[in-house]
Each structure stands twice: as structure tokens, then as C-alpha cells.
């Protein structure tokens with residue numbers, strides 16, 4: 082800290098300010114007064130957080146957003162266990178109450194462990210018998226439709242989304258996610274080159290499960306079936322594009338008749354017809370043509386029984402969480418192998434409490450009904466107004482900034498500004514498709530899902546309905562920019578979608594310490610939620626977002642010279658983060674440092690840094706509009722200036738603790754840098770930060786704009 086002198090100003094003492102101020106103070110390192118914020122800001126603002134929070138046994142890390150997630154889950158748990166929260170005297174019984182009771186039935190049915198144990202794997206065995214009847218002689222279409230409807234990705238996954246070239250209309254995407262392993266059962270394609278692991282560990286596990294769940298007539302030689310299907314899965318892995326090969330880079334357009342000609346055995350037009358609404362004009366398909374061609378050849382070279390075994394195995398895995406086996410969990414060895422290969426190491430010995438499983442199930446099956454009751458409790462109209470204002474302010478600041486950036490030429494500048502103007506901002510919850518404020522809209526949305534006392538059937542129906550809804554409600558219609566898809570309002574996360582140029586902040590993420598409503602000092606509002614809003618808006622210009630224009634079209638809108646300047650700035654971020662060494666910081670940490678993958682995380686790092694700058698600028702603009710008054714202070718933090726409070730609030734959203742194993746996993750997989758790096762990198766890239774704390778060097782290390 083530079084000046085340890087109390088600033089004379091009014092303090093915010095509302096309950097929310099007291100709670101947050103108390104947390105901020107406790108989260109500070111006990112030695113914070115002797116820590117230099119210019120070199121160790123993370124330890125300064127989060128050192129105390131780590132003393133107060135331990136990594137849960139089931140996890141490898143916990144952070145401020147993880148705590149929001151846990152708190153949201155407690156709220157949702159209380160909703161699911163409690164009575165209908167509305168006005169019970171309403172007569173006749175309201176649709177709202179009926180929706181609630183439907184959700185409760187789905188929950189209690191899932192919670193009935195005794196009943197589920199009595200059934201054992203029978204529902205799955207019946208399903209597999211049905212699947213067996215869908216293996217036609219001509220092509221794989223019938224079984225692929227079946228697998229898609231029960232939520233299993235296998236040879237084919239199809240979904241409807243905006244056309245990359247004309248985002249106002251919808252097209253069909255084929256296997257766009259298979260490259261990252263969606264059709265593979267082990268964590269990614271690289272594990273399939275380890276033949277001894279496949280044959281000595283994976284195959285016996287598969288054989289045991291097949292033996293336990295297949296109908297008697299099909300399980301005769303489960304060992305042979307397991308070997309064949311694992312070999313096929315390994316062949317599939319070998320032709321799958323690596324995760325680093327972006328689908329957008331290779332996607333080309335085809336008609337379904339071309340698709341049938343290239344891969345007759347997949348029966349793609351039949352799969353499509355099974356889902357598409359009747360009587361709509363022909364729709365294009367976007368696919369990785371070379372991959373589907375290779376897949377077609379592989380199918381020709383593989384025995385029917387191996388492919389049947391593979392699809393069966395994928396259906397088993399997709400439905401494993403819906404059955405409870407009698408004495409022990411027969412799927413446990415497979416999940417343990419997967420976790421081990423991935424590097425997931427936890428100290429948890431017991432399975433998670435059943436309510437967590439059932440909460441996840443209700444969320445997946447009836448997520449918008451659950452979201453309605455969550456938002457009623459945890460998000461107000463005033464929250465909605467405030468969040469929208471902060472996002473709008475961030476966008477205004479962005480436009481100001483873009484107008485002054487010297488390395489942009491005028492055509493590119495105009496396009497970038499247009500992209501900010503066209504951005505769709507979604508806050509809290511949807512008001513269409515479905516409208517969360519209208520119980521009737523929710524009822525209609527879930528009408529095809531008939532919730533009964535069968536947990537297995539409930540989930541099966543919900544999945545089939547979601548698959549059909551995606552096709553029926555979108556194909557042949559203009560792109561619906563109001564839909565939230567399945568990004569439920571309870572989710573503690575946010576997103577930017579390049580193909581619709583939209584940001585979404587569900588009520589689930591608009592919770593303390595990210596968002597605390599209008600009472601908080603504006604430095605805190607903008608330092609926390611503003612930075613998050615800035616992060617998502619900035620994704621529009623990161624390494625992926627930059628390829629899309631304001632309408633969501635995949636098009637090059639950067640002039641050549643400008644593009645070189647952009648790449649130069651991008652390289653700065655890559656190097657800055659590649660030069661970072663990060664350490665685990667839980668109580669058992671080894672003290673060993675690890676490097677960050679600067680290249681893989683560059684998009685998130687750009688978004689963090691540009692977002693923090695935009696939030697700071699937005700706050701300064703807002704303060705000017707409000708007459709440049711000193712903001713309210715927080716009790717216990719009176720020596721912090723408004724500017725310092727801004728960055729204190731920012732740091733607090735990324736406080737966390739992580740184990741060595743957790744850190745190694747994150748560094749291998751995550752799109753973003755570890756939390757420590759997010760705080761240190763973004764503040765090093767903020768002139769506002771360096772000025773606020775009187776750092777010697779004021780120049781940011783890297784800036785995008």
C-alpha cells in the first residue's frame with residue numbers, strides 16, 4: 082500500500098456493504114501492509130482467503146466463483162426440498178404451482194434410492210434391447226437417431242445453430258465436437274495409442290459392464306465384444322482431428338445428398354429427417370468433410386458387431402447415472418480409470434450426497450423451471466437494471482477506446498465499433514423461449530416431457546425433447562437471438578458467443594462477490610462485475626471472436642496492416658503468460674513451479690486484460706457523469722482510495738486455492754490461466770492499476786487496445 086492514511090468520506094453500511102467489506106478485510110493477507118501490490122497483488126488481496134477456505138474433498142481447487150456455485154446449490158437444494166414458495170391461496174391452482182410440483186416429482190423420483198436400487202440396471206437393459214432392434218441392415222441411421230435421442234454421442238452428433246456465413250438463418254452442424262473427443266469414451270484421443278492400457282485395463286472394465294447390463298441374448302461373449310469395440314474406438318480416435326484443429330477452420334458446406342454419397346453407411350439424410358420439421362426447404366450441412374470421409378472408410382473396414390458394440394457402449398455410458406446397481410457401483414472402475422488418465426486426484430472416499438446428483442438431474446431435465454424459482458429468490462428487477470447499466474457502460478467505454486486506438490485504420494475501426502453496437506446483452510434470465518416470468522410459457526416449453534415416477538424415463542424424455550426442440554423450433558426459421566439454449570439462469574458462469582455476437586450473464590453469476598446490487602460503491606460494482614462484463618465483451622476481439630463480425634458472420638473484416646498490428650499485440654500476451662511460473666497454494670503444496678501455456682490461453686488472457694481496462698474506463702466515465710464525487714467507502718477499508726477499491730474488488734473475484742494436481746490439470750486443459758495468473762497478468766496490463774498503487778513503472782506490459 083502506498084498511503085496508509087484514512088480518507089474522509091461517507092461509508093456504506095448497508096447489510097450488503099457490511100458483508101462484502103467484512104469479506105474483503107478477511108481475505109487480505111494478514112501481512113498485507115508489508116506486501117508490495119505492484120509485485121504481489123494476488124497474495125495481498127487473497128492471502129487471507131486461503132486461510133479461510135479449504136479445498137473440498139471432492140475437488141482439486143476452490144475459488145470465489147466456486148463458492149458462488151456452492152451457495153447457489155444450497156439455494157437450489159432448499160427450493161427442491163421445500164414447499165411451493167408462491168401464494169398458495171390462489172384459486173384455481175396456478176400453472177406456476179403445477180410446474181413446481183412437476184419439478185418436485187422429478188426430484189423425489191430421483192431421490193428414491195431404495196426404489197432405484199430395487200430396479201437395478203433393468204431400465205438400461207431394456208433400453209439396450211430396444212437399441213438392438215434399431216440396428217438395421219442397410220445403414221446406421223436408425224441406431225444413430227436412437228443414440229442421439231437418449232443423449233449419447235457416437236458416430237454422429239447433429240445440432241442446429243446459426244450458419245457461419247449467414248448467421249440470420251440456421252443450418253445443421255455435423256460432428257463439430259468429435260475432434261475434442263465427444264465420441265470417444267476416454268478423456269481424449271491421445272490415450273488410444275497406449276495399447277497395453279487399452280487391452281489390460283480398459284477392455285476388462287468394458288467386458289464386466291457389458292456382462293452386467295446387456296440382455297442375456299446379447300451378452301454371450303462380452304470379452305470379445307469389449308475387445309472389438311475398444312479396437313474400433315481406437316481406430317476412431319486415430320481419424321479424429323486433434324482438439325487443437327478448430328472446427329471453424331476446416332468446416333465446409335454440403336447438401337445431405339452429397340453427405341449420403343460420401344458416407345452412405347451413416348444414412349445422414351435419414352438421421353436428419355427424423356429430427357427436422359416437415360416441409361421445410363433443403364438445409365445445408367456444415368462439416369469437416371475429410372473427417373467424415375475417413376469415418377465412412379473406417380465403417381466399411383470394420384465388422385458390424387464391433388460398430389454395434391461401440392454404439393451400445395456409448396448408450397450405456399450416457400445413461401449410467403440413471404441406474405443404481407444393487408451392492409456396488411458397476412460403473413465405478415470405468416469412471417476411476419477416466420479420472421486417473423485425466424489426472425483427477427481427490428481425497429473423497431464416499432460418493433457425493435444424493436441430492437447433488439438429483440439437483441444436477443433436475444437442472445438438466447427441467448432447468449428453466451428450477452431457474453424460475455431460483456431467480457425469484459436471488460435476482461431482482463433492480464439487479465437486472467443495474468447489471469444492464471454496467472454492461473452498457475463497458476460498451477460505451479469500449480467505443481471511446483476504439484475511437485482513439487492509433488493502429489486501427491478507419492474501415493477496421495468502423496467494423497469494430499459496429500460490433501460493439503450490435504452486441505446482444507443477456508442478463509439474469511430469458512424472457513422468451515421460455516419466458517421465465519410466465520409460468521404458462523414454461524409449461525408449454527416442457528409439455529412434451531411427461532414426468533412420472535420413473536427416473537430413467539423422465540430423463541430419457543427430457544433428452545429426446547431437447548434434441549427435437551433444437552431442430553423443430555429453429556430450423557427453417559430466422560435465428561432466434563432471444564434464446565438462452567440450455568445456459569440456465571442458475572449457472573455461475575457467463576459467455577460470449579461469436580456466432581450470435583452476444584454476451585450472457587445468468588442470475589447465477591450475478592451474486593457476491595461479483596455482483597451485489599445497487600448499494601455497493603461504484604468502484605466495487607465496476608471493479609468486480611464490470612471486469613467480468615468487460616471480459617465477455619472483449620472475447621468479441623480475441624483470437625476466435627476476431628474472425629466474426631457484428632452479425633456473427635465468419636468473415637475477415639481486418640485490413641492486412643491492421644491484422645499485423647493485432648498479431649504483434651497478441652504475441653505480447655502469449656509471451657507474457659508463457660514467462661509466468663505458477664505454484665500450487667494449498668497447505669500441501671510442493672513448492673514446485675509450473676509454466677503457463679501462453680498460446681493456448683491467449684484468448685482468455687486478452688479478454689481478462691482488455692476487460693479490466695474497459696471496466697476501469699467505464700467506471701471513470703460513470704464517475705464523470707455523476708459529478709466526479711468521491712465514492713462511498715467500506716468499513717474497515719477506509720485507507721483504500723476509490724481506485725484501489727476498484728482493484729481490490731477485481732482481485733477478490735479471482736481469489737482461490739489449488740493443489741499441485743489441480744494446477745497441473747488446469748495448466749494442461751483450461752482455456753484460461755490459473756487464477757493467480759489472471760490477477761497478476763491483468764493488473765500488470767492496467768495503467769489504472771499501476772497509477773492507483775503508485776507503482777514505479779506505469780506502462781502496461783501488454784495491451785490489446
Ligand SMILES: [Zn+2]
Pocket residue numbers: 616617620685688
Ligand atoms: Zn472467457
